[in-house]
Amino acid sequence: MLRPDKITKAGRFNSFDNNEILLGKKKNHLPAMGWNSWNAFGSGNTEALTKAMADKMVELGLDKKGYQYVVLDDGCYNPERIGGKLAAEPVKFPGGFKSVSDYVHAKGLKFGMYNDIGVKTCSGARVGICGYEDVDAKSYVEWGVDFMKVDNCYYPFDNATFSNSENAAYTFTPDIRAIKICGKKSEILSAVSDGRITGDRAHAEKDYVTGLGTFDGTGPDASPVGVRSSELIFDYEPSADNKTDNNEYQILVEYRSSKEEGRGDWLQLAVGDEYYYDDFLTKGLDAELSDKNLNDPDNRNNPVDNNMPDLDEAENKEAADKEFIWSEPVTVKLGDGISHIRIMNHRRQENTLNSYSRILKALNEAAPGHDIIYSACEWGKSHPQNWAYKVCDSWRILNDITFRVGSDGDPGHGDWKDDYTPSVTTQYNKAVIMDEFAGLDKGWNDPDMLMIGMDGLSEIQCRTHMTLWCMMNSPLMLGLDLRRVQKGDWIYNIIANDDVISINQDSLGVQAKRVFSTLAKECPDKEYIRDINRVDILVKPLSGDRFAITFVNVSEEDKKDSYSITLGEIQKFLGDRIKSADTYLVKDMWTGEETENNSGIFEVNGLKACDQVTIVVTPEN
Amino acid sequence: MTTAAFIDYLTEEYRGDTAAFWKHMMADNSEEMLMQPVTKKKAALILHAMMRDSLDIKDVDWDKARKLKDIYDCRICANAVAQVIERGLIEPEKPDLFGMQIPMEDEELLSAVKKLII
Numbered sequence: 028m029l030r031p032d033k034i035t036k037a038g039r040f041n042s043f044d045n046n047e048i049l050l051g052k053k054k055n056h057l058p059a060m061g062w063n064s065w066n067a068f069g070s071g072n073t074e075a076l077t078k079a080m081a082d083k084m085v086e087l088g089l090d091k092k093g094y095q096y097v098v099l100d101d102g103c104y105n106p107e108r109i110g111g112k113l114a115a116e117p118v119k120f121p122g123g124f125k126s127v128s129d130y131v132h133a134k135g136l137k138f139g140m141y142n143d144i145g146v147k148t149c150s151g152a153r154v155g156i157c158g159y160e161d162v163d164a165k166s167y168v169e170w171g172v173d174f175m176k177v178d179n180c181y182y183p184f185d186n187a188t189f190s191n192s193e194n195a196a197y198t199f200t201p202d203i204r205a206i207k208i209c210g211k212k213s214e215i216l217s218a219v220s221d222g223r224i225t226g227d228r229a230h231a232e233k234d235y236v237t238g239l240g241t242f243d244g245t246g247p248d249a250s251p252v253g254v255r256s257s258e259l260i261f262d263y264e265p266s267a268d269n270k271t272d273n274n275e276y277q278i279l280v281e282y283r284s285s286k287e288e289g290r291g292d293w294l295q296l297a298v299g300d301e302y303y304y305d306d307f308l309t310k311g312l313d314a315e316l317s318d319k320n321l322n323d324p325d326n327r328n329n330p331v332d333n334n335m336p337d338l339d340e341a342e343n344k345e346a347a348d349k350e351f352i353w354s355e356p357v358t359v360k361l362g363d364g365i366s367h368i369r370i371m372n373h374r375r376q377e378n379t380l381n382s383y384s385r386i387l388k389a390l391n392e393a394a395p396g397h398d399i400i401y402s403a404c405e406w407g408k409s410h411p412q413n414w415a416y417k418v419c420d421s422w423r424i425l426n427d428i429t430f431r432v433g434s435d436g437d438p439g440h441g442d443w444k445d446d447y448t449p450s451v452t453t454q455y456n457k458a459v460i461m462d463e464f465a466g467l468d469k470g471w472n473d474p475d476m477l478m479i480g481m482d483g484l485s486e487i488q489c490r491t492h493m494t495l496w497c498m499m500n501s502p503l504m505l506g507l508d509l510r511r512v513q514k515g516d517w518i519y520n521i522i523a524n525d526d527v528i529s530i531n532q533d534s535l536g537v538q539a540k541r542v543f544s545t546l547a548k549e550c551p552d553k554e555y556i557r558d559i560n561r562v563d564i565l566v567k568p569l570s571g572d573r574f575a576i577t578f579v580n581v582s583e584e585d586k587k588d589s590y591s592i593t594l595g596e597i598q599k600f601l602g603d604r605i606k607s608a609d610t611y612l613v614k615d616m617w618t619g620e621e622t623e624n625n626s627g628i629f630e631v632n633g634l635k636a637c638d639q640v641t642i643v644v645t646p647e648n
Numbered sequence: 649m650t651t652a653a654f655i656d657y658l659t660e661e662y663r664g665d666t667a668a669f670w671k672h673m674m675a676d677n678s679e680e681m682l683m684q685p686v687t688k689k690k691a692a693l694i695l696h697a698m699m700r701d702s703l704d705i706k707d708v709d710w711d712k713a714r715k716l717k718d719i720y721d722c723r724i725c726a727n728a729v730a731q732v733i734e735r736g737l738i739e740p741e742k743p744d745l746f747g748m749q750i751p752m753e754d755e756e757l758l759s760a761v762k763k764l765i766i
Binding site: 102105107149246427434446448 | 671672674675676677678679680681700707710714719720721722723724726727730748749
């Protein structure tokens with residue numbers, strides 16, 4: 028039966044802020060640079076195309092500029108395991124993965140592959156790692172993998188893409204109306220009037236609390252900053268009537284369960300940091316969901332599934348009309364004085380961390396000491412900025428940057444703006460305020476692969492796209508058919524700009540901070556601003572006491588105003604990382620122009636639509 | 649109708665060169681997958697592959713497809729879904745919901761093929 032693992036203390040929500048790295052994961056990696064097949068060729072990538080890309084990376088000298096990894100994304104596997112093992116799709120990859128890996132390594136490059144923490148990959152190939160971590164890790168080590176990108180489709184413990192939508196039962200508590208604390212007598216506490224809701228999104232409705240869990244971060248509707256989940260806490264001190272001699276009490280929970288986003292069936296009950304219950308409340312639900320998740324998720328008899336809530340109207344109404352019932356009692360210990368009884372469900376984050384950890388553990392066992400760069404691609408669903416640093420090197424922050432990937436002969440399509448995630452600005456808007464989560468000791472926010480070279484983006488937009496990704500310490504994964512690029516053409520001039528690459532690869536490893544925005548009310552570094560009709564200023568401390576400044580016009584209209592920032596204003600945000608001086612040497616990263624600045628005021632006069640000016644400033648005394 | 653039968657029907661109706669399309673289908677589908685009923689997302693993927701591999705029909709920009717709230721649930725098929733919607737080959741389940749996993753009836757599949765090929 029598929030069941031989530033028991034979670035150890037190290038993998039608990041309470042441990043997310045402790046900066047502890049798990050499983051000996053090596054850190055101090057600068058953002059990965061390379062080429063990934065997905066944006067370029069989608070699931071149509073082949074062995075021949077991959078080798079051609081490796082050839083081009085060397086021919087263009089991109090390897091010398093830092094682009095190392097050649098990553099096979101989805102679509103490369105035989106759709107079924109063979110003998111229980113992963114295998115290459117024989118038509119697309121007739122020589123097998125080892126031959127591709129050897130070819131890439133012979134070029135002085137590194138080899139990356141893709142899989143999924145679920146039972147299938149997103150393309151539907153039944154080769155997801157779930158339950159096969161040990162077997163697959165051995166395969167990856169045999170193939171000489173240096174980089175792993177791991178996706179989240181068909182994940183059996185959440186309502187991820189193509190997973191059973193009922194898996195939401197794992198990730199939210201039921202609606203909670205009350206708890207009963209039984210000592211010498213019993214006391215009933217109302218969720219609404221006696222409990223307090225912490226965090227975000229859970230709320231009181233009539234006489235119960237709903238939404239206790241971690242909300243879905245895949246879309247652009249919510250800021251990544253702050254606590255992204257909720258708990259219901261009862262601050263309880265036993266009355267004299269109820270107090271027991273041995274401090275043991277029984278707690279019952281009055282609940283109404285379901286299997287939908289916001290209202291599930293899995294309860295975590297803790298007193299402070301001591302967990303007393305961490306499971307489904309409904310007996311047999313684990314077996315029922317396991318059965319559905321193990322059977323081909325694309326072949327269930329129930330057509331009304333896969334996150335189609337509107338088609339579940341009848342079921343939803345039925346769930347809402349269900350009666351509240353009392354749980355079985357849970358024995359807990361309450362100390363003298365006030366105890367904090369926590370009703371919660373952090374399994375969305377904890378299960379996902381655990382699944383990514385299982386893969387790392389297996390890779391460690393298969394090749395102790397081998398340092399594989401590990402890219403979590405769960406689209407920000409479980410807010411990986413909180414936990415992924417423990418086992419990964421980077422974490423996707425949103426759903427994909429494009430859904431119109433290329434193929435052989437078609438460059439695909441990218442957009443500057445979109446209401447959902449597929450655009451440069453949607454990804455930028457979120458990543459730019461996530462600098463607090465990034466660093467050499469942690470890893471990097473990943474606003475997805477570069478779309479430079481796709482239809483739909485102008486040269487200016489591509490240049491700004493590259494600059495922002497460099498300033499934000501994003502991994503730099505090219506996603507185009509490199510056979511279209513020649514040295515000296517505009518695409519080459521963007522992706523091969525040593526100066527902006529050096530910003531991304533600076534040894535200090537600090538993501539830029541947004542220190543100004545024309546639309547910020549008070550805190551430009553923390554406010555989540557989605558309106559793109561604005562100008563932002565980013566500052567990134569660099570090694571050698573230098574710093575980079577980007578002035579970016581996020582809008583699609585030319586701006587004629589001047590925008591400036593003083594050293595003092597920058598220092599308010601970045602403190603003594605920014606050094607004062609009498610003179611500053613200033614170099615424009617795109618024009619190469621070098622000037623001197625004696626005022627400590629850095630200014631641009633007007634910015635074209637979607638354009639940027641980026642300078643590196645060196646204080647001189 | 650199984651996925652295999654749908655692919656067969658599509659290639660028979662076209663009667664042109666389908667080698668590239670066929671190769672694509674065989675690479676992406678195991679024997680077991682070919683025996684499955686055709687869901688709407690699967691139909692979109694197959695039709696779109698035919699459009700690109702054999703019919704040389706270029707993608708169009710997304711318009712109506714943007715209104716579908718489940719279109720972004722499927723990175724592998726989002727564009728395929730958009731293309732069949734924009735060309736009127738498959739109707740969404742609701743104006744704002746495509747219905748990725750809903751199995752299609754034979755009549756709907758045959759109709760989609762006729763709209764594409766004719």
